[in-house]
Amino acid sequence: MPPKSFNEKIYKLLKKVPKGKVTTYKLLAEALGTKAYRAVGQAMRCNPYAPEVPCHRCVSSDGKIGGFSGSIDPNSKEVRRKMKMLKGEGIKTKGNKIVDFEKVVWMD
DNA sequence: TATTTGACCAAGA
DNA sequence: ATCTTGGCCAAAT
Numbered sequence: 001m002p003p004k005s006f007n008e009k010i011y012k013l014l015k016k017v018p019k020g021k022v023t024t025y026k027l028l029a030e031a032l033g034t035k036a037y038r039a040v041g042q043a044m045r046c047n048p049y050a051p052e053v054p055c056h057r058c059v060s061s062d063g064k065i066g067g068f069s070g071s072i073d074p075n076s077k078e079v080r081r082k083m084k085m086l087k088g089e090g091i092k093t094k095g096n097k098i099v100d101f102e103k104v105v106w107m108d
Numbered sequence: 109t110a111t112t113t114g115a116c117c118a119a120g121a
Numbered sequence: 122a123t124c125t126t127g128g129c130c131a132a133a134t
Contacts, residue, residue: 005131006130006131006132007131007132024116025116025117026117029116029129029130034129034130035128035129036129036130036131037130038113038114038115038116038117038129038130038131039114039116039130040116040130040131041114041116042113042114042115042116042130042131042132043115043131043132044115045113045114045115045132047115055115058115059115060115060116060117061116061117061118065115066115066116067115068115070115072115
């Protein structure tokens with residue numbers, strides 16, 4: 001069978017992340033056996049896979065929120081909704097950062 | 109095919 | 122603490 005695009009791998013892996021946990025672009029890339037941290041973010045940039053991909057569970061390695069409040073308007077309705085969802089999953093966010101980041105980072 | 113871009117990362121100033 | 126630089130990889134144009 002033809003190899004799927006990296007985007008699909010990423011999306012698949014991201015779906016694999018247990019709820020209430022988060023992952024970093026780096027971890028995802030490394031988990032895929034690559035170092036395309038950027039490609040990962042690039043893939044979700046527009047989230048071509050829609051709600052199947054919980055992009056809100058993806059954060060930067062510093063525990064900061066990427067995209068949602070980093071480069072995109074933190075006051076956007078969409079963004080705030082995602083943050084709220086994170087909170088609802090047990091992930092507390094402090095401004096644009098994650099609280100107890102090390103505790104919620106994905107480790108399978 | 110080549111160039112640009114991008115929700116990154118780590119290190120240095 | 123913030124800003125800059127270099128590096129990495131893949132997708133989009």
